[in-house]
Amino acid sequence: MRIPYVVALAVVTVLSGPLRIAPVVVSGQKAAASPPHASPAQGADAAEVLGLDQKIGSAVVRGDTAFVDSVTPSDFVMVHGDGWTNGGKPLSTDTKESMLRRVTTKYYDVIDFDSVKVEMHGDVAITYGRYLAHVPGSAAERAWFAVWFERVYAKRDGRWIYLSHRTVHGPTFGADRQAVSDK
Amino acid sequence: MRPRFLSVVIVAIVGTVASQSLSSSNILASHAGAASAPSPVSTVAKAEPYVAESDGAAEVLELERNIGAAIVRGDAAYFDSVTSSDFVMVHGDGWTTGGKPALVDDKASFMKRIASHSYAAHDYDSVNVEMHGDVAITYGRYVGNIPSSGPGRAWFSVWYEKVYAKRGGRWLYLSHRTVNGAHYGIDRESVSHR
Numbered sequence: 001m002r003i004p005y006v007v008a009l010a011v012v013t014v015l016s017g018p019l020r021i022a023p024v025v026v027s028g029q030k031a032a033a034s035p036p037h038a039s040p041a042q043g044a045d046a047a048e049v050l051g052l053d054q055k056i057g058s059a060v061v062r063g064d065t066a067f068v069d070s071v072t073p074s075d076f077v078m079v080h081g082d083g084w085t086n087g088g089k090p091l092s093t094d095t096k097e098s099m100l101r102r103v104t105t106k107y108y109d110v111i112d113f114d115s116v117k118v119e120m121h122g123d124v125a126i127t128y129g130r131y132l133a134h135v136p137g138s139a140a141e142r143a144w145f146a147v148w149f150e151r152v153y154a155k156r157d158g159r160w161i162y163l164s165h166r167t168v169h170g171p172t173f174g175a176d177r178q179a180v181s182d183k
Numbered sequence: 184m185r186p187r188f189l190s191v192v193i194v195a196i197v198g199t200v201a202s203q204s205l206s207s208s209n210i211l212a213s214h215a216g217a218a219s220a221p222s223p224v225s226t227v228a229k230a231e232p233y234v235a236e237s238d239g240a241a242e243v244l245e246l247e248r249n250i251g252a253a254i255v256r257g258d259a260a261y262f263d264s265v266t267s268s269d270f271v272m273v274h275g276d277g278w279t280t281g282g283k284p285a286l287v288d289d290k291a292s293f294m295k296r297i298a299s300h301s302y303a304a305h306d307y308d309s310v311n312v313e314m315h316g317d318v319a320i321t322y323g324r325y326v327g328n329i330p331s332s333g334p335g336r337a338w339f340s341v342w343y344e345k346v347y348a349k350r351g352g353r354w355l356y357l358s359h360r361t362v363n364g365a366h367y368g369i370d371r372e373s374v375s376h377r
Contacts, residue, residue, distance in 0.1 A: 121269050
C-alpha cells in the first residue's frame with residue numbers, strides 16, 4: 001500500500017515523544033523484530049527531511065537556482081533512469097552544474113511527491129518514494145512521468161544537504177498525470 | 184565537475200586479495216568468465232584494472248568485501264564493529280514500486296543470520312561507489328547462497344544500493360536496499376546473469 005507523503009509526515013509529527021518505530025524507518029512499513037530507539041531529536045530530523053524532497057522539488061519548478069544550490073554539495077549526483085539497477089547504464093547522470101541548469105531554465109513545470117518515507121541514521125538520512133513530473137516541450141506521450149527513487153541526505157553544519165538521487169524504478173511515461181499516477 | 188564515480192571490476196581486485204581466506208574471492212576468481220559474458224553484469228564490469236580515485240573510495244570498497252567475507256565465515260563480531268546501531272537491511276525490491284519489501288533486518292536480526300552461518304556464499308561481482316566526503320554510496324550486485332532456503336531458492340542474485348558514513352575516522356555500514364531482486368535459482372550459474 002502506498003502511504004501518501006502527508007500521512008508519513010503526520011506519523012512523524014504525531015510521534016514526537018520517544019519513538020519506538022521500525023528500524024528508524026519512519027512510515028507505516030513493517031519493522032524488524034528489535035527496532036532501535038529513535039530519539040525525539042531524530043524524529044524532528046525525520047520530519048524535516050521528509051519535507052525536503054518536496055521543498056527542493058518546488059524550488060526546481062519555480063526556477064529557484066539559489067535555493068537548490070544552497071542545499072546541494074559540489075559533488076551532488078542525480079542518476080536518471082533505473083538502468084543501473086541491473087548493471088546497465090542510466091538514462092543520464094546530472095552533476096550539480098547540469099542539474100542547476102535545469103532549474104534555471106525551468107525544465108520541469110511539475111514535480112509532485114506523493115509517497116515519501118525516510119530511514120534515519122543520525123546525520124545521514126535516506127528518503128525513498130515517488131514523484132510525478134511534467135516536462136513542457138516533451139513529446140506528448142512522454143510529457144508526464146513517474147519516478148520511484150532513493151535519495152541520500154547528510155546533516156552538515158546543522159543543515160540537511162541533498163547528496164544523491166538514484167531512480168530505482170522508472171521513469172514511466174504517459175500523456176497526462178492520470179496516465180502515470182498509478183505507475 | 185563530474186562526480187567521482189568509480190567503476191570497479193571485482194574480478195580485477197580478486198587477484199590482489201586472493202591470498203585472503205575469503206571464500207568469495209576464490210569463488211569470484213573461478214567465476215571470472217562472467218565478466219565477459221553478454222549479461223547485465225558485463226555492461227558494468229569493465230575489462231580494466233580498478234584504480235581507486237580516493238583513499239576513501241578504496242576503504243569503502245574494501246570494507247564492503249570484508250563484510251561479505253565476515254557474513255560467510257559467521258563473524259558476527261566483525262559485522263557488529265563496522266555497522267551502526269541503527270543499521271537497516273531491506274530485502275527484496277518491492278519497496279521500489281511502493282510495495283512492501285520481502286523482509287527488513289535490523290542490526291540484531293542480521294547478526295543472528297551471521298552467527299547462525301545462514302550464508303554459504305556472498306560474492307560481489309559488480310560494485311561501484313559514489314563518494315560524498317564522509318558519506319559513500321555503493322551499488323552493484325552480489326550472488327548469495329543460503330543452503331537452508333527452499334528448493335530452487337538456495338542461490339540468488341541481488342542488485343543493491345548501500346550507504347556508509349565515516350564516523351570517528353572509521354567507515355560504518357548504515358543501510359542496504361535491494362533495488363532489483365532477489366532472483367532465485369538452483370545453482371550459481373542459474374543466477375549469475377540476472
